[in-house]
Structures are given as C-alpha cells and as structure tokens.
Amino acid sequence: MTIPYPSTTPAAVTPPSGAARPRLTFLGTGYLGATYAICFAELGYEVLGFDVDKAKIAMLSEGQVPFHEPGLDELLRKNLASGKLRFSTSYEEVADFGDVHFICVGTPQRADGMAADLSYVESAVTNLAPHLKRKALIVGKSTVPVGTAEWIEQLVRRHAPADAGVEVAWSPEFLQEGFAVEDVLRPNRIIVGVRSEWANAMLYAAHKGVFDLAMTEDREVPVVVTDFATAELVKVAANAFLATKISFINAMAEVCEAAGADVTLLARAIGYDPRIGNKFLRAGVGFGGGCLPKDIRAFQARAQELGAGEALRFLHEVDLINQRRRQRVVQLAAELLERPYGPAGPDLSGVRVAVLGATFKPNSDDVRDSPALSIVRKLARSGAQVNVYDPEGMENAKREVGDVSYTKALTEAVAGADLVCVLTEWEEFRNADPQALGELVAGRKVIDGRNCLDPVVWTAAGWEYRGMGRPVFS
Incomplete structure (x- = not known):
C-alpha cells in the first residue's frame, strides 16, 4: 500500500x-515534548528528551510521567529499559546526539496582551544552535504565530556555526489530551513545512516509523508538504475552527434556553448533515485547556499585526460566548437555590455546593484555563462553600484555586450539599447512581454543565x- 506523500516519496x-x-531530540518535556519523545522511542527511534527543569528530567528518567495521560507511563518505562529513550538537561549532549531537533516548548499568552510569548522558543533555539557542529534539522512543533519559522532561521544564522549547514522546518502537532498516544502513533495527518529536498527527506525519515506502522495496519497517513507560513497556520486555523464550532452550539444553547428548546436534540439533528458533522457540537460550559483559548487570542493578535485583523474579528465573539457559559452556571445556581441575582451576581452565602470536575476535559489532569475552576472561583466569590472532587486533577487544582475545599471521593464531595454541579464529564460522574447520591445530599438539585x-x-x-440549553425536566 502506498502512503500518500505529495509527488514522490523523498529519496533515502x-x-x-x-x-x-x-x-x-525533543526540546521541552512538558505535555507535548514528553509525549512525542516517548511515543517515537516506541516507534523504534533513538530519542533524547531535553528540558531545563532538572526535577522534571529526574522524574522522567526514573520512569514517572509528570502529568496524566492514559497509556504513557507504561511506554515510558518500557523504552527507558530498552535504551531507546534518555533524558538530559545538557544542550551540548542534545546537539551531539541528534539529527532532527523538535522544538516542543510552551508558547503561552503574553501577560501584557493576547499575543503568544515566544521567549521559550527563542531560548531553546539560541542555546542549542551554538553547539551544532554538523548538519541538523530544527523542526518547530509548538503552536506559534505565522512568521515564526522565518524568525527562527534568522536566529540559527546568527547563533549556529556558519559551516554546519543547519536547516529549519515546521511540523505542527495535533494532540488531543486523553488520546495523545494514539494521536502520535496513528496521526490523522502529518504537515511538514520545508524549504529544501534534504529537509523534506529528513522529516520523511523521522516519520517512517509512523508510516511503517500504518502499513502493517492497512491505513493511510495523509501528508501535506507546504511552505512555512501554511504549516504554521494549519494548527491555529484548526483550533480556531473547533473553538468556533463549540461556541456556535453554545450560542444555540442560549437561544434554546430563551425559547424552551433542547440544544442536545438540536445538535443531534444538525449533526446528521455531513457538511456539519456531530463532533464538537456538545453544548456545555465551553472550551478550556492550554491550547484553544490562548491560540485563538494569539491568532487574532497576529492577524492584527499583519493588517488582517478584520478577518478574525469573529473570534472575539467566539471567546465571549465561551466566557458567558461559565457565568450561566452561576445564574442557574441562583435559580435552583431561589436566590436573587443582582448586578454583582447572586448571594450564595451559606450554600454548600459540590463541584464534580476540575480539569478542562476528562482523562487528563490539566486545569489550564479550565471552565470548571473558573466556575469554582465564581461560586466561591458569591459566598458558596465549595467542595471539589476530580479523579485526576486535584493537586493541580489546589495550586490554581486554594481557597476552597477538596475531597478525595465523589461521595465525600456531595455529602450535605445543597447543589451538585457536574463540570467535567468523567465516566465516574456520568455513571453515578442518582438515587444513591440523593441519600447523601441536603438538597437534590443538580446542574449538568x-x-x-x-x-x-x-x-x-x-x-x-x-442542563445547558435544555428545558426543565419534570
């Protein structure tokens, strides 16, 4: 079977x-870099993971993944034992070892605006480049503003030895937390932005393990070879589309609430249209995490710099819709508890609220820009006594919101509660027995966020x- 690769497969x-x-090598061993490093070792490559964080490198070297991702711990220990995978804090060791260096560091939102902070990318490149004594390929994986790859080329020219012949390429990632191992080993597409046949051939060789696995399973892995700018735009465009789709159905939820309709049936009905599809059409408290919120803001900021800000003005409303759904939970809490809701919000003093869920999605311990924790803060500011339970994200949640109570079990969280709010769709909550929980609470009132x-x-x-965008059931 032929794996689709534009024109012809690059020469060996x-x-x-x-x-x-x-x-x-994978520079940055956070969620992105550690996952890729471990999975590519599983594909048979010799891999070196790098980070400046000595504690993180020590954990990984001892076989401990510093975040929750199903299936990753076992693969880490397996590939450490095989010798295919190592970790280091030395740029010199990285440069001496690697042929292809993947930049996987964070690009958070800047503190002074919506744009992406590229300081970690700059640090990784400028510290690595002087140590590259032979030809190598530096490949960006981090989500960045369009134009970053060309900037990195300039950094490489300034900092790498002139005779080393170091080249730059871009290959964005498309990991879904909770499914990341599958996304690396069996990607639904690979995007490569290159300027030379050598870079194209090196990236093909670096992904041949992915193609070989696909061939054994009789699958195809579409590959798009393109220019730098297009490769950089693919990830932010995809995230902007997904964020828009989520906010669209949440906007429909607002209309359904006003009209007495059911947004879940509406979503099912329009999802049967193949032009629309049913994925990402679940109304609720909106999107969060370390990607979508900051990526759509950075995309807007970069478009503004390029003089194309008007084209992405709709993303501002996408962001606003997303934020409104969080406040809607507080409004529903006031309605259920029969508390007045004024300009400053409701007074929930003395009310015990059990919040089920702290992470931004299930099967993860990631609480970055979590809608659940945003709602926890709002409930606490309204005077409620909040008890939070999450199967995996408790420790991270405590670091983000420390002035509420945390419990170690679902039953402890709901005991004596006047209101239960389900804010992350963990299976434990979906499958909970409402009759049994009803025996533990002070009031049988639930908000299904x-x-x-x-x-x-x-x-x-x-x-x-x-529910969110659903009529009152009786």
Whole structure:
C-alpha cells in the first residue's frame, strides 16, 4: 500500500550522525515534548528528551510521567529499559546526539496582551544552535504565530556555526489530551513545512516509523508538504475552527434556553448533515485547556499585526460566548437555590455546593484555563462553600484555586450539599447512581454543565435537573 506523500516519496537520506535512522531530540518535556519523545522511542527511534527543569528530567528518567495521560507511563518505562529513550538537561549532549531537533516548548499568552510569548522558543533555539557542529534539522512543533519559522532561521544564522549547514522546518502537532498516544502513533495527518529536498527527506525519515506502522495496519497517513507560513497556520486555523464550532452550539444553547428548546436534540439533528458533522457540537460550559483559548487570542493578535485583523474579528465573539457559559452556571445556581441575582451576581452565602470536575476535559489532569475552576472561583466569590472532587486533577487544582475545599471521593464531595454541579464529564460522574447520591445530599438539585447526565433518570430519582440549553425536566 502506498502512503500518500505529495509527488514522490523523498529519496533515502543518510542521517548526519551516521546512524541507520535519524536520531531525534525533543526540546521541552512538558505535555507535548514528553509525549512525542516517548511515543517515537516506541516507534523504534533513538530519542533524547531535553528540558531545563532538572526535577522534571529526574522524574522522567526514573520512569514517572509528570502529568496524566492514559497509556504513557507504561511506554515510558518500557523504552527507558530498552535504551531507546534518555533524558538530559545538557544542550551540548542534545546537539551531539541528534539529527532532527523538535522544538516542543510552551508558547503561552503574553501577560501584557493576547499575543503568544515566544521567549521559550527563542531560548531553546539560541542555546542549542551554538553547539551544532554538523548538519541538523530544527523542526518547530509548538503552536506559534505565522512568521515564526522565518524568525527562527534568522536566529540559527546568527547563533549556529556558519559551516554546519543547519536547516529549519515546521511540523505542527495535533494532540488531543486523553488520546495523545494514539494521536502520535496513528496521526490523522502529518504537515511538514520545508524549504529544501534534504529537509523534506529528513522529516520523511523521522516519520517512517509512523508510516511503517500504518502499513502493517492497512491505513493511510495523509501528508501535506507546504511552505512555512501554511504549516504554521494549519494548527491555529484548526483550533480556531473547533473553538468556533463549540461556541456556535453554545450560542444555540442560549437561544434554546430563551425559547424552551433542547440544544442536545438540536445538535443531534444538525449533526446528521455531513457538511456539519456531530463532533464538537456538545453544548456545555465551553472550551478550556492550554491550547484553544490562548491560540485563538494569539491568532487574532497576529492577524492584527499583519493588517488582517478584520478577518478574525469573529473570534472575539467566539471567546465571549465561551466566557458567558461559565457565568450561566452561576445564574442557574441562583435559580435552583431561589436566590436573587443582582448586578454583582447572586448571594450564595451559606450554600454548600459540590463541584464534580476540575480539569478542562476528562482523562487528563490539566486545569489550564479550565471552565470548571473558573466556575469554582465564581461560586466561591458569591459566598458558596465549595467542595471539589476530580479523579485526576486535584493537586493541580489546589495550586490554581486554594481557597476552597477538596475531597478525595465523589461521595465525600456531595455529602450535605445543597447543589451538585457536574463540570467535567468523567465516566465516574456520568455513571453515578442518582438515587444513591440523593441519600447523601441536603438538597437534590443538580446542574449538568456538560449535558452528560440522563435527565430522565435523575429527575425520576427526585432531583431538580438543569442542563445547558435544555428545558426543565419534570
């Protein structure tokens, strides 16, 4: 079976290190870099992960993944034992080892605006480049503003030895937290932005393990070879589209609430249209995490710099819709608890609220820009006594919001609660027995912030149920 690769498959290339396959390094061992490093070792490559954080490198070297991602711990320990995978804090070691260096550092939102902070990218490149004594390929994976790859080329020209022949390429990532191992080993596409046939051939060789696995499973891996700018835009454009789709259905939820309609049935109906599809059409408290919120803001900022700000003005409303859904939970809490809601919000003094979920999505411990924690803050500011429970994100949540209570079990969280808010759709919450929980609470009132519960079952168990964009069930 032929794996789609534009024009013809690149000619075989000998890695500058002389190894049979390119030796790969991943600079930055946060969620992105550690996941890729571990999975590419699983594909048979010799891999070196790098970070300036000595504690993180020590954990990984001891076989401990510093975040929750299903299946990754086992792969880490397996590939450490095989010798395919190592970790280091030395730029010199990285430069001496690698043929292809993937930049996987964070690009958070700047503190002084919406633009992306590229200081970690700059630090990684300028510290690596002086140590590159032979030809190598530096490949960006981090999500960045368009134009970053050309800037990195300038950094390389200034900092790398002139005779080393170091080149730059771009290959964005498309990881979904909770499914990241599958996304690396079996990607739905690979994008490569290159300027030379050598860079194209090196990236093909660096991904041949992915293609070989696909061939054994009779799958195809589409590959798009393009220029730098297009490769950089693919990730932010994809995230902007997904954010828009989520906010669209949440906007429809607002209309449904006003009209007495059910947004879950509306989403199902329009999702049958193949031009629309049903993915990302679940109304709720909106999107969060370390990617979508900051990426759509950085995209707007960069478009403004390029003189194309008007083209992305709609993303501002996408962001506003997303924020409004968080406040809507507080409004629903006031309605259910029969508390007045004024300009400053409701007075929830003395009310015990159980919040189920702290992470921005299930199967993750990531609480960055989590809608659940944003709502926790709003409830606490309204005077409520908040108890939070999450299967994986408790420690991270405590560091983000320290002035509320945390419990170690679902039953502890709901005990004596006047209101239960389900804000992350963990299976533990979806499958919870409403009759059993009803015996523990002070009041059978529930807000389904993710529309993941069965309202018929919960109301039959005596609960007052409120969903997002759903009518009142009785």
